[in-house]
Amino acid sequence: MSFAFGIGIGTQNNQGEWLEVYYQQPIMTPGKDLIDVVETALDYKGGNQAIDVKAEQLTRFANALRQLGQTDQAKLAEKAAESKRPVVVTVLATDDTASSTPEVYLKLHLISHRLAKPHSVKLDGIFGLLPNLAWTNEGAVDLNELPERQLQARIEGRTLEVKSVDKFPQMTDYVVPKGVRIADTARVRLGAYVGEGTTVMHEGFINFNAGTEGTSMIEGRISAGVMIGKGSDLGGGCSTMGTLSGGGNIIISVGENCLLGANAGIGIPLGDRCTVEAGLYITSGTKVNLLDDNNEQVEVIKARDLAGKNDLLFRRNSLTGAVECKTNKSAIELNEELHANN
Numbered sequence: 531m532s533f534a535f536g537i538g539i540g541t542q543n544n545q546g547e548w549l550e551v552y553y554q555q556p557i558m559t560p561g562k563d564l565i566d567v568v569e570t571a572l573d574y575k576g577g578n579q580a581i582d583v584k585a586e587q588l589t590r591f592a593n594a595l596r597q598l599g600q601t602d603q604a605k606l607a608e609k610a611a612e613s614k615r616p617v618v619v620t621v622l623a624t625d626d627t628a629s630s631t632p633e634v635y636l637k638l639h640l641i642s643h644r645l646a647k648p649h650s651v652k653l654d655g656i657f658g659l660l661p662n663l664a665w666t667n668e669g670a671v672d673l674n675e676l677p678e679r680q681l682q683a684r685i686e687g688r689t690l691e692v693k694s695v696d697k698f699p700q701m702t703d704y705v706v707p708k709g710v711r712i713a714d715t716a717r718v719r720l721g722a723y724v725g726e727g728t729t730v731m732h733e734g735f736i737n738f739n740a741g742t743e744g745t746s747m748i749e750g751r752i753s754a755g756v757m758i759g760k761g762s763d764l765g766g767g768c769s770t771m772g773t774l775s776g777g778g779n780i781i782i783s784v785g786e787n788c789l790l791g792a793n794a795g796i797g798i799p800l801g802d803r804c805t806v807e808a809g810l811y812i813t814s815g816t817k818v819n820l821l822d823d824n825n826e827q828v829e830v831i832k833a834r835d836l837a838g839k840n841d842l843l844f845r846r847n848s849l850t851g852a853v854e855c856k857t858n859k860s861a862i863e864l865n866e867e868l869h870a871n872n
């Protein structure tokens with residue numbers, strides 16, 4: 531059983547190097563019969579390979595796919611045969627470290643199509659394989675070729691709009707998963723996992739290899755590697771600490787039915803039904819006063835010792851400034867109307 535497969539249409543620069551690839555219908559764990567067809571029709575030699583394919587090969591490939599009963603993939607191959615852009619067929623026999631741009635794009639697609647969960651796909655080394663590009667209203671452009679393209683557009687009476695300059699494109703130019711609302715599409719990168727029932731408001735952000743399990747209201751930032759459980763809300767401008775730059779090794783996550791208040795932040799994973807007061811940033815070394823139900827101090831511990839525990843309310847005492855933790859008596863009930871996506 532192979533790991534993944536996809537027929538992609540992409541962009542190359544003037545040197546013929548891949549810039550990005552769009553896989554409309556990637557497949558997770560494709561069957562042996564499908565891979566056999568790739569072998570026969572496209573001379574696939576096994577292993578992880580991104581095969582550049584020409585129109586006539588695609589027509590043959592489409593016929594073979596149709597005979598196999600892979601109607602959707604056959605239709606896709608037929609359409610790809612007419613593409614004005616280069617076409618690639620990518621087979622990942624295993625989930626090894628990627629070795630080409632088309633391979634990385636296939637992995638990111640698997641996550642955004644909800645075929646694979648964040649952390650379940652090997653993504654190390656991907657930065658070196660993702661070129662920093664100008665994402666324009668005419669697609670991805672190599673930065674070295676941008677001035678020429680801008681001039682050409684002006685000469686032809688058009689403006690080339692550069693929407694972003696980044697290694698990752700916005701997810702919605704590749705896939706819009708079912709049952710989501712995203713107010714500002716630039717804030718969700720390809721490789722994000724946006725669970726069904728999620729609303730991402732304008733201040734919300736979801737990085738690659740991160741996301742939400744299900745119904746959530748996201749008005750804060752979900753850093754790379756962070757997963758948010760069903761029914762949890764991220765308040766306006768709040769922050770979840772990633773592990774990419776100085777955030778430490780602990781993988782941050784939020785359990786179910788939690789609330790991170792506006793401008794709050796977490797550097798520890800939260801269990802279920804936890805609340806963090808608006809404006810309070812808990813890092814793993816933050817010293818916390820544990821309070822009983824009568825607000826009497828029980829002990830002082832570090833926040834990391836509370837990592838993953840359920841039913842906690844964190845607040846900064848407005849009189850003393852000390853960070854306190856109590857049992858969360860009023861786990862949030864999500865506003866049904868606010869969270870209705872469909």
Ligand SMILES: CC(C)(COP(=O)(O)OP(=O)(O)OC[C@H]1O[C@@H](n2cnc3c(N)ncnc32)[C@H](O)[C@@H]1OP(=O)(O)O)[C@@H](O)C(=O)NCCC(=O)NCCS
Nearest residue numbers: 749765766790791792805806807808844845846847848849
């Ligand atoms: C932390 C939080 C959840 C506490 O809310 P709560 O549980 O409803 O608590 P209440 O405001 O009813 O206060 C309960 C008691 O604790 C006290 N209290 C609340 N916050 C306190 C603080 N930071 N320091 C000291 N006392 C505090 C209250 O004064 C009240 O005292 P009382 O029993 O003497 O009347 C709330 O302040 C909060 O930050 N919510 C986040 C909302 C948010 O940002 N949503 C996202 C929007 S985008």
